[in-house]
Amino acid sequence: MALLSDEKLRQIIADQVSFPNLTDREREEVTRDLSDCLRSKVNVAVLERLSEAEREEVVRLADHAAPAEILHYLQTKITDLEILISTTTTAVLADFKQLRGY
Numbered sequence: 631m632a633l634l635s636d637e638k639l640r641q642i643i644a645d646q647v648s649f650p651n652l653t654d655r656e657r658e659e660v661t662r663d664l665s666d667c668l669r670s671k672v673n674v675a676v677l678e679r680l681s682e683a684e685r686e687e688v689v690r691l692a693d694h695a696a697p698a699e700i701l702h703y704l705q706t707k708i709t710d711l712e713i714l715i716s717t718t719t720t721a722v723l724a725d726f727k728q729l730r731g732y
Contacts, residue, residue, distance in 0.1 A: 631673050631692055631700065633715060639665040646723045647732055664726065668719050675718045679708050 634642075643664050649657045677685055684707050691700045705711050726732070 631676070631688065632669070632697055633672055633676065633701065633704070634669060634719075636665060639668055642668070642719050643723065646720070647727060649732070664723070667726075668722055671722050672715050672718050675714055676704060676708065676711070679714065 640661060643661050647664070649660060652660065677688070680688065687703065688700065691703060695703075708714060
């Protein structure tokens with residue numbers, strides 16, 4: 631389930647984390663890994679807010695619906711979806727920065 635595009639994830643990471651001592655290649659690897667982590671954490675946070683029937687519907691939609699349709703469905707079920715995404719990504723990046731000393 632791709633609630634955030636790769637471009638959006640990269641922008642979020644660039645806005646919240648700096649990598650002063652990394653090479654371009656290392657920065658790219660860390661950004662890719664963080665993007666994967668953010669995507670997973672956001673998906674889990676979203677799925678935890680849904681009922682079992684709603685999760686089943688998301689799975690059904692994921693099999694053959696356009697991403698915009700899935701997003702619309704989620705927005706009807708989670709009224710504060712954007713806030714949930716924002717707080718989840720901010721928390722994950724804050725943990726990362728604390729662990730790495732950034």
